[in-house]
Amino acid sequence: MIDVRSKMANVWLFCLLWTLLEFTALIRCQNTSCQQGYFGTNCSDVCHCYYGDTECSTNGTCESGNCTLGWVKPPTCQIELPSLTTAPSIRNVTDDVIILLWKPWNQTSDIGSPPVVRYSVYFQTSHFNTSWVYYAGIPREKDTSTHILAFSRLDRQGEYRFSVVCVWFDNEANVEMNGIFSPATEWVRFQSPSTDDIIINTNLENMTTVPTLTANESLSNTSTITFYDTTVLEASTAASTNTTPGRPLSLKLVARSFSSLTLTWDHPSPVDHNVTRYKIKTELLESILPANPFSEEIIVNASIVNCTVTDLSHATLYQVSVFAYNILGWGQQQIRQYFTDFYPPPKPPVPQIVEGKITSSNFTVILDSASISTGPLTAYRIIVEAIPSLSLEERRMRSASQILEMDKLVDFSSAQSNGVNVYVTAQILPTQLSRKVEIVIGDGKVYDGFFNAPLESLTSYIVYLAYISTLDGQTKSSVSSPSEIITTTAKIIPTTATPALQINNNDYITIIGVLIGIICILVAAIAVGLVIVFVKRNRGRRQNTEHKMAELGQVAQSATGAMNSHKGKNESNGSGIMSNGHTGNSSLGLSTIQLSGIDKVSQKGKMKETSIKIPTTERMVSTKRNSKKAENEHPIDVNDLYEEYMSLQKGGALTKEFKEIPKATDEPITEALRDEKSFKNRFKNKYIPYDKHRVVLDTLNYDPSTDYINASYVRAPGIKRWYIVTQDPLPSTIDDFWRMVWEQNVDTIVMLSDDARGSIYWSEGGVSNYDDITIRLESIETLAHFAIRRFEISNTGSRDKRNLNHCQFKSWTKQGVPYSHVLFADFIAKVQSLKPDKTKGPMLLHCLDSVGKTGVYIASEALLKQGISHSKIDVPRCVQKIRNYRPHLVKSSKQYSFIYDLLFESLYFGVTTLNTNDIKAGIKGLSQINKATNASYLRDQFESLTTFEKILSPRDDAISPRDAPVFDSYTNLEAYIVLPTGRNDFINALRAAYDNKSSCIISMTSSQGITLPEPDNSRQYGIYVVHTISSENVSDKYTIRNLKIKLVNVPKKKFKQIKMYEFSLWSDHIPELESFLELHKQLSLWMHSYPNEGPLIIYGIDTKRALLMPLLTMLFERIKMETSIDIYRCVKYYNSKYEHVIDSWEEYKFLHKAVAEYSKSWKNEAYNSISPLHDGSRKFSIDASSNRRYSLDDDTSDCPKRYSVA
Known part of the structure; x- marks a missing residue:
């Protein structure tokens, strides 16, 4: 009896302690729920996701799959890129060199994680008001206390500042990534020595002897105790005609209109080249309108150093070349590129308010994409005007022009600070608005740098739409008429608010006391029950023990029978090798059931029973498929591929699935839209790269625009190597294309265009040169539907030579899909079979628009590997993942459907290839009997054909x-x-x-x-x-x-x-x-x-x-x-x-x-x-x-x- 009471006391004490702990944890959890930007135990871990991610606070992963600047390794983004915390120093500045010094990256004093493999040095000049320009790369040396770099190739007239970037190496992905820029130095200039040039002009005509110069000249404004170098120069006009003129100097634009450009220039130096005339050649480079090739030449006398070119198109980029001429011919050209003026964009339509989607903090409008011919459409801006203090009638009497001045409009934060009730709430790029979409005004997200702030309840608003046109540093805009007035609703205060969070500390003791009382009553009831059970057990222990032993004996006997039955079934069914060469249920073959049937075609012509392998019908698997759809799960088991494939063919399900995948993310796109870079885009402002994932080329001649090419880094699920995805090269970007191939260490190019549409950017004759890159065609294997070329590529600035595989698939329909699933699968296998040299660079893919056919290839390769390795595929997830790196990949539903066709064709029927080195053995293996079907594997193949x-x-x-x-x-x-x-x-x-x-x-x-x-x-x-x-x-x-x-x-x-x-x-x-x-x-x-x-x-x-x-x-x-x-x-x-x-x-x-x-x-x-x-x-x-x-x-x-x- 004492033992019983002791046990009851222990039970009561345990229950009491457990209840207190749970209650305390409840209170603590309610008061420490993670706010946005934190996750983990006690909310101590910081999220490093791209702004607007909502999932990190729950499980630490970034929903968008994108890390914020300076952090890598999604989805958790917990590795910080290394960066220097101290600005580099300038030790010495002369008239021809600037010396820069910086301390090596240190894990203790600097930020980020190792390893740092080298440093990239950048400069910025006040000449161009541009972003940072790459200058040089310096290897990281472990034993060096200070790194030193001399700048000597810069313009002596410029003003500069410098920054150093640590380059981090990812051992798993085998790629390098740049950290954040270090703090910049102060602005600095080259020193300019004090000089005076004295020119003595002497006419040498009709002179047979060299004159004796007795000029007596004096220098003024000199410094004390300073050495000056004086030089006497002799200029001869007779000698000047030994060469053609140099480039005309200071070519610049002085005026422009919608149809003309006015230019001026200076004579070549030296001026005594006997220039007799100038030629001005104008060529069209880029136009927003369909335009025929334009080229015009104007000849003017040498006394004229200005010219107006007329009959041009508006908003069009022209290349102007000026040549000087003397008796020996035309000299070198001076080239500039200028845009003509552009018109303001047309008036946008009034935003349409969606009825039934107005809440206390937001409302929804419908926006549609636009196409304008006045100039480039750079962005759509949504403008919100709050009218809390103005009467509605008074507001209606005011025009939009009285309220809106686009150059004075600010974002929400600035409007709040300045007490302004009109602000820009969102800016949307044309690439993000390819069709009619719904935009929620006040959703709390950031759109291209503008905060779409939540709205006030019970407040009236008007919304406008503006078209923004920016070209060559000039911006023009137009604003729609005001929308109808929208009034937000009242806030709905929940009746079941959070009393747990509002509990006063003084009430804790009362609440705990009540809970303890309730627990005591429950414990007493449990104790009484335990006593009764304990007494009954003691009375009938012997009977219960005998009864349990009998039950255990029956269970053992039943289990033995079941095991024997299961073993017999396994022996009868067998575990033979499937037709795809795998064993048992692990194969990638058919999802099957066994049915008894009659084989009508037997080798002996007799009727015989056989167990044939056929796919389960839709009705048999409808329950499983419907439950999978109900849970909104995208992964498909390869063995279920037939049923899922057939269900997607009905009722437009596949097209619906494709349209539900976001075409793009909120990643900013700015570099590709810059005026000095956008002319390199084949489709203007469509199909362009995100800033974060674009390929950045080395800058040439300190021109920041030369770092741009319309190309993106893309990573596909399950594929270790990176892809570079780009458009078919334009004639003006072929040099950039080959420069990218060299700089990015590309070993394989996959061309997804036929010869008729794709630019041929190499010479079939053998050797061709593209700027500093030399390409030699070594071999070509031309097949019916694709061609395999082998190039040798070299750079004049390097002794290295590399081998490059070039694989071209040519058989495409008008819808942008391959003619055959079989042919395209063969092509992918052919590309994978090529063994590149010992390079680990990315594979480069390109097609006309850079997103359709390249997306098909990447998704197909990744999903085929996924299906073979894991026996599962997830098509929508794969497409969404690669679109996180470049918008619009897999452009059409036809292409999306083709991917499913290819996967069904390649995965569902398993491995059917034969090794050409031993075909006889392979066919002999197929002739073996498959015990699961009682027919040969070869016969199983034939049955699946029909x-x-x-x-x-x-x-x-x-x-x-x-x-x-x-x-x-x-x-x-x-x-x-x-x-x-x-x-x-x-x-x-x-x-x-x-x-x-x-x-x-x-x-x-x-x-x-x-x-x-x-x-x-x-x-x-x-x-x-x-x-x-x-x-x-x-x-x-x-x-x-x-x-x-x-x-x-x-x-x-x-x-x-x-x-x-x-x-x-x-x-x-x-x-x-x-x-x-x-x-x-x-x-x-x-x-x-x-x-x-x-x-x-x-x-x-x-x-x-x-x-x-x-x-x-x-x-x-x-x-x-x-x-x-x-x-x-x-x-x-x-x-x-x-x-x-x-x-x-x-x-x-x-x-x-x-x-x-x-x-x-x-x-x-x-x-x-x-x-x-x-x-x-x-x-x-x-x-x-x-x-x-x-x-x-x-x-x-x-x-x-x-x-x-x-």
Whole structure:
């Protein structure tokens, strides 16, 4: 009994202490909830997220994924970049050098985290009123107490100040990042020595001897005890004509209008070059309006040093070049770039108020994007006017012009300080307003530096919209009419306010006392209950123990049975290898159920039961999918990809998902919009980089505008290396493009434009120079849909040479998506297979607009890796992440849908490639029985071909069976024309050969009742006359005819020579293999020997027979050129272009048998040597090395890498 009471006391004491602790924690938590900007235990950790992030205070991560300035490593942003806390010092200033000193970064006295690998030194000049300009990089030396740098290449007339930036190295990402600028030095100038120049002018004309100068000159305003250097110069006008004039000096703009520029300049120095006239050349560089190329030259006499260029367009950038001329010709040019004047923007529309979205602190307006022709649209400004003290009627009588003066408008904080009730609440850049959007006035966020302050309750407001136009340092604006008057609502005070936070300290004892009383009552009740239970246990301990033992025995027996049952099930199902080469459920293959069915096509022709592998239906997984959508989860398990993919195809779900992804973030974009830089943007103010992630080039000639190129650093989820994303180079930015490649240590360029639209920024002839960069094309491998080039790149300022891979994908539809998922997946794999030199630079990608096709490539590569590594993909998250680095990546819903198609095509069906070095072993493995389906893995592949034939999005290049399909080979576009089956097949083949300038026809059947003329005889077929030159039956395998054809009744038309092959050894749709391979070999030799003789024309009694040759040729070419081959996806590609190319099990088996046999023959040295071409009575030359399109360094004696067929 004593033990019972002791236990009851302990229980009571424990419950009391626990309750007190919980209550105290509750009070403390309520009083210490983290405010914005803090998180963690006791709210002691500081957030370092970009302004406006709301998630950090709850879990420490930055919702936007962006760190504030000086901090890195999102999402927590807890690593501070190293920065110096002390300004560098200036030790010595002379007339030609400035010496700068600074102490090395120290982890104790300075801020940030190591390692610091070097210092970047910047200067700022009062000449240009610009940002900091990079001067030099200094390595960090551990044993150095002071770093020293001499500035000697600066303009002697300038005023300068300096700052030092620590460069931090990220070991994980293998990238360097700049810290924050150190405090700057004071402004300083070069010293100017006191000098006086005395010029003695003597006329040397008609003089035969050198004169003796006796001029007696004196110097004034000199200093005491100072040494002066005096020099007597002799100027000769006769010698001045030995060279052309120098550049005209002091070229500047003195006036401009909407259609003219007025310029002045000074004569070249020295002035005695006998200049007789000047030429002023004006060229158009950039215009906001569609404009034709403009170039004009004006010649003026040497006495005139000014000129007005007229008939120009407004708001347009022109390049003006001035040349001086003497009897020896035109001298060097002086170049400047100037804008013409621009008109004020048109009056904006009145902002539309959204009804039902007015609260006590904000209201919502609708804004739409605009396009103006008066000048550049730099920004939209939203202006708010509060009218608390003015009567509404009195306010209506005042015009907007009486209230708004754009040059006097300030932000909210300044308006509050000055007592002004009109202020700019938000500024939105054109890149952030690409369509009609809703803007919440008073949401408490910052828009391009303007605080959108919450509004006062029960206050009337008017809102305006302003268009801002800024060009060449000049700003013009226009303001809309006032909106309707909006009155905010009253504040709603919650009835259940926070009494816990308002508890007086004197009330704590009372509350705790009441709680203790309640607890005591509960504890007493529990104690009584425990006593009763304890007594009952003692009375029936023996009976309860026996009962429990019986129950345990039954549970053990049940568990044993379940284990045996489970083991039996595992043994019966097996754990065989899936068709993708993985084991068990870990594969990336189909999400399946097992159904019993009837195999209608068996090798023995009998009916037999089999367990086939089919995807679960939508109805079976609807519960799982709906629950996933309800939880708003984006990740998709690869095994569930089919069901998710099908659900997205319905009701516009995929388009809706795409539109919900933000196109851009709130990151500032200012550098790309500067007047001196924006002309480098292909699309003006669209598709431009964030300031934070733009690629910054080294400054040239101290011109700050030369650090800009329209390019961004982009990081994709799961990809360690960085990408650089940029636009196709403009003619004016090609030098900058190659400079970026060199400075950023790029080892691979991925060009996502065809030759017609993309700028060709290299020379196909070999060597080309772009400023200081030299490019040498070493080799090129041109395939049907992409090309692989190898460049050697060097810099005149360095002895280093680098190798550069250049990969171009050319097959794009008008919607900006690849023609084929299979081809694009092949291209990605090809790029990944390239092994760059020992460089760790980023991969550079570019397309026309810099965001559409590049976004498709980055998202596809990242998601493919994600699906293979983690068996999960998250498409919307991936697209959103890469848009955090550059706006608008993956530009259209078509491109977004293509990414899903590619993932479904590449991941859901697993690994289907075969190693070309051992194809036989790979096919043998596929012939093994899959215990899960009781069929071979090869048969499983074929079954999935028919099951999923029509799942993918409709192809833009799909061909109707009534059309004449044009098929590419692996190396050439439009290598084959396959004629549909019908009447007059032979005549249609003649017409196709005649119209397409083809010299070869292949008949996959006998002559079908058409008797061809004997050698040296002719016969008419329709509108064609056919003359047979020769005919030969090759080993009873196929027949070769040499023909000449000509149009009837066209006497002046010459005969066209045609080679015709006839193959008729077929068993149903399966050809005799050995003969077919021999025919293929002859066709390949023909195409190699005559690569410019047009496509091969193929026809037959069945179109399927004719299509077999292009399909096999594409596979054979890949065997010769690549390390892997994918028969399964190659068939899917052909089936997507033309229905039912391969639709029977026997045909699918034949493909694998043909590939295995060809691979064996290809390894045979005899097959690799080029044998004579069978052509009947005469032999054709096979020397076509001048037409080869593969590596420039290939030996022409070897078998060509371009094995033409596909």
